[in-house]
Amino acid sequence: MGRMDGKVALITGAASGIGAACALRIAQEGGQIAGLDVQEISDGDWGEAVALAGDAPFKKVDVRDGDGVRSAIAEIEWRLGRIDVLVNSAGVAGGGAIHMISEDDWDRVIDVNLRGTWLVSRTVITGMLERESGNIINIASVEGIEGFEGGSAYNASKGAVITLTKNMAIDFGRKGIRVNAVCPGFIRTPLLAGTFELEGLEEVRDRIVDATQLGRLGQPVEIANAVLFLASDEASFVTGHAMVVDGGYTAGHRFGVSKMMGLE
Numbered sequence: 001m002g003r004m005d006g007k008v009a010l011i012t013g014a015a016s017g018i019g020a021a022c023a024l025r026i027a028q029e030g031g032q033i034a035g036l037d038v039q040e041i042s043d044g045d046w047g048e049a050v051a052l053a054g055d056a057p058f059k060k061v062d063v064r065d066g067d068g069v070r071s072a073i074a075e076i077e078w079r080l081g082r083i084d085v086l087v088n089s090a091g092v093a094g095g096g097a098i099h100m101i102s103e104d105d106w107d108r109v110i111d112v113n114l115r116g117t118w119l120v121s122r123t124v125i126t127g128m129l130e131r132e133s134g135n136i137i138n139i140a141s142v143e144g145i146e147g148f149e150g151g152s153a154y155n156a157s158k159g160a161v162i163t164l165t166k167n168m169a170i171d172f173g174r175k176g177i178r179v180n181a182v183c184p185g186f187i188r189t190p191l192l193a194g195t196f197e198l199e200g201l202e203e204v205r206d207r208i209v210d211a212t213q214l215g216r217l218g219q220p221v222e223i224a225n226a227v228l229f230l231a232s233d234e235a236s237f238v239t240g241h242a243m244v245v246d247g248g249y250t251a252g253h254r255f256g257v258s259k260m261m262g263l264e
């Protein structure tokens with residue numbers, strides 16, 4: 001028996017990275033899946049998930065587009081009957097100190113990461129409210145909990161997603177709907193690779209790995225496993241929680257004492 005047997009999950013950002021890994025883990029546990037993304041893809045984790053799940057609708061849609069989101073979700077609900085679990089994983093990186101970031105870039109990051117989370121959740125919640133049952137998981141970030149140099153728009157968007165998650169948990173708790181966030185640390189995905197490809201950022205990557213207490217980047221499946229827990233009935237008393245999955249990045253700092261103690 002799978003942990004997601006009988007459940008229908010919609011994953012945004014399903015074509016890549018964490019979203020695709022979530023789709024695969026949910027399908028491996030017997031769940032039906034549907035995906036939304038601006039880019040189309042048929043291989044990798046998403047392709048493997050589709051091969052397991054069978055009928056897995058995929059809609060090419062921008063999460064910032066309210067009408068597009070509405071019609072895509074209507075079609076998915078028509079095909080699969082309902083949506084029990086929503087994973088909001090569509091997201092973009094971007095930032096710079098506040099005087100360096102353009103208005104367009106500020107809007108792009110806030111709109112995809114925050115407005116997109118709201119728009120998709122708003123559309124899916126209607127059916128969940130009717131059935132008085134549902135489960136939403138927003139992929140936030142450790143950068144929504146603490147600052148990061150040059151983070152600005154990205155950190156602001158993820159901090160807002162965490163607060164939105166808590167508000168949704170309050171608003172819908174009595175309606176049988178759980179809402180949680182997962183806050184990944186630094187995870188090996190195309191989004192992170194794109195950031196580290198920027199000139200001069202290779203050394204930053206090494207310092208981030210050093211600041212991660214487990215001494216490595218995370219894998220998408222390690223985030224998907226946390227999402228799977230929250231999406232499953234094993235987390236039946238968990239709502240309004242922002243779960244950090246970061247290899248110890250936010251645990252604290254090492255200043256050389258570990259080395260003195262022979263622990264490095």
Ligand SMILES: NC(=O)c1ccc[n+]([C@@H]2O[C@H](COP(=O)([O-])OP(=O)(O)OC[C@H]3O[C@@H](n4cnc5c(N)ncnc54)[C@H](O)[C@@H]3O)[C@@H](O)[C@H]2O)c1
Pocket residue numbers: 012013014015016017018019036037038039061062063064088089090091092093112116139140141142183184185186187188189190191192
């Ligand atoms: N990789 C990390 O280190 C990391 C850390 C913390 C949080 N996150 C968050 O995890 C989520 C997934 O990121 P990832 O690392 O898997 O990145 P990714 O780039 O591999 O995947 C993101 C997906 O979102 C899609 N997307 C982007 N804009 C969209 C839009 N407007 N509408 C629909 N789809 C859109 C992309 O096409 C892509 O397929 C994001 O919200 C990201 O902020 C990632």
